[in-house]
Amino acid sequence: MCLLAGVHARMPVARRGRLPQGLSVRFLTCALLFVLFVPDWSGPARITLLGPDPAFTVEPVALDPAHPARKRVGDLVYLGGVQLRSDDPQFGGFSSLAIAGDRFTLLSDSGDIVRFVLDRRWKVHDRTYAELPDGPGTGWEKRDRDSESMSVDRHTGAIWVGFENSNALWRYDPTFTRAQAHVVPPVMKNWPENKGPEAMTLLPGGGMVSIAEQTPWPGRKGRAGVVFSGDPTRHPRAGFRFDYVPPKGYSPSDMTVLPDGRWLILNRGFAWFRFSNVLTIVDPAQVRRGATVHGSDIATLASPLTHDNFEGVTATQEGRATMLWLVSDDNQLPVQRSLLLKFRLDPVARGDRN
Template structure:
């Protein structure tokens, strides 16, 4: 999402199985001067440490396409990284060096560009991709052909068709372990809901690898923040990024562990106003990224920690000694004051 300035002050249980969909881990070790490596893990909190970061792709191009504007990451079936730009480009990156190896241009049914935000590589290698424009979720082939389009509840459509605010819709997308349940996170609240409650919509896989609408859940965001990304953990819980921006101060980015399994299905509730009897998704703070060591990073604008930028994408690339290896990426909005930066975390859940 092309992030607006946001003041930082301002179940039905999910049927999740417990085996993570197989994918080759991406154990990237950027070999550039912009990459910082360490033999030890650097603590951001008791649950999260950062190994290193890489600015290797900042302000670069590949085959005439700007490399940046990244909004989502996924591990592809061949072990490479799929990196989605919010301006209708899907890159394939080398898992170790991050160097681009391919790029595919995406479009809607009329050939128009997408505001592409969320990404899942499905078990057959096709791509499920959200666009904030309507919002929508489409299935694409590896070469960018539209294969399917998923239904979206009318209330989540952008006004006047629905109650969502433009540019505040489907930012995060993830497939729960077992591959039967898809989850999309709205970035911010829809009209009529409490401003601190965002909706997570699910879909259930049907025959032919189509998806039908499933349950919906409420997630409570911190004041002034929104949800740019969600990622399923191997046990069916969710890693949730919350993010905001304050002019002159910089970004706030927090990583939460969320458990939707006992949350209330809110698909039949017109207005979420904190009413009794509605159980929201439980969450627990894993780390505020501002508390990570800066590792020598520099920032192009004021930040609470120079390591911070407009972090928007996240994927789990593997496991190591009981911790999840989590890769984050920032969206530089193709601007001079922001950086395309990759962050290599280890997370204990």
């Protein structure tokens, strides 16, 4: 940066409108550097956050580091997990994930896309990196690409992303290279900044559901939820409101639909400088216009178990078994981790949970 403040007070009087000798050279040099290195803010380009090849490694993690043989937590059986590590300081911040077979897509809250193949031995292959091709704002600041939720249309392959700061929903093509449509639904327009559509998922019968992270409807308790009966970009006013009441001390951070149609909501808490998460199942039959909805808590990830800022959840099916995958947002801080964990949904009698 060229620090020109105070130069005018010290510079001698120029003759015939010319800059004093020496200063003119510095001025022209600064002007040239400005043109070369200060980007054009009027265009759609955005600052690259990930390097050209932010290679990462994976290291296995146990559910309970003190008791590695432990596999069960509530209604879940732990099948394995890894910590993702990279020397690139911008790697991480993962807030949502999508899985198709052995192909994984992780989306960060800065709009970075990390794709890879994960085999049954927890080995990573075919890493690729990209950025959201478009989104709210100019993309110059992280808040413009605060992409907190993602869901894939199983019929068209289109990818939906929820942006928390702008309370916007964007639809991208199946290759994540082009934005197809976007909307700021009127029902979500006044949700506070940084408390918007943290949880969002497409519904099997069509439509979408989104839940605000910390915002209730006026005069209501719980968190603001909205169900769209179709594509919000075509019918932004369609649907209805409801209230979701998370476990005490928690807020919804993501959601997905289980193979049987029930909703699984990932709730996050932060207390005593530690994160924890509660997984809750909601029967969609309870979700009606104006309803206050409580779910059934099925598992809690908290100390001494492996825990972090889990913000992404998705469900897959292997045979008749339902698998749940969680990814954590490390906020790109050295004291946190990017974790990818896998569980099998295996309900037990309430008295047998531990």
